[in-house]
Amino acid sequence: MGRAFEYRRAAKEKRWDKMSKVFPKLAKAITLAAKDGGSEPDTNAKLRTAILNAKAQNMPKDNIDAAIKRASSKEGNLSEITYEGKANFGVLIIMECMTDNPTRTIANLKSYFNKTQGASIVPNGSLEFMFNRKSVFECLKNEVENLKLSLEDLEFALIDYGLEELEEVEDKIIIRGDYNSFKLLNEGFESLRLPILKASLQRIATTPIELNDEQMELTEKLLDRIEDDDDVVALYTNIE
Incomplete structure (x- = not known):
């Protein structure tokens, strides 16, 4: 199908099915949406969509309500930050994060890239185009x-x-x-x-690339580490 955001669709959806990981990500999206546009879904399209996505993953109503309330507390002090990186075989990676501690987030991401030979974080804006x-x-x-x-x-x-x-x-x-x-x-x-x-x-990606099975297996080790980080809410690559 050639969609970078759909690389190995089955593998990615399997990872996102880990409820212990997906719920914190969904909760952050709800909290930030409520913080930005108010706590009423009827007048906040971003919040309405975040709640819809959470329900699609069977997130309990109590968790959703708690995430909305968190927007008006100190816990709701979240920021949206995007980081970019490169890996072997010409792989480009964009990571969208929601975090209450950017220093922690970038330190964790750098550690994942440092554990992968040939991979590195690059300055923001390098891959945007x-x-x-x-x-x-x-x-x-x-x-x-x-x-x-x-x-x-x-x-x-x-x-x-x-x-x-x-x-x-x-x-x-x-x-x-x-x-x-x-x-x-x-x-x-x-x-x-x-x-x-x-x-x-x-x-x-404007120019997707193809990897063979061996290259994909090596690359997915890095992608798995990134996706398992609670601060990372979306991950995009240029992989076909």
């Missing part, structure tokens, strides 16, 4: 069918809301649009009363 930012939404195909819509109908309905690309992947429909169309696309789904399975802002 090699990725396009996109709004990405997922919904279930049967939810579309329940609304008596064909894929062509869905595509036509969402074009005015910023849809650029629609793709069918197994039982899901993936919608992509410009980075700045996130709020508008969200409104499009709401206007259709079409439930969103997942929604996120993602970085897609």
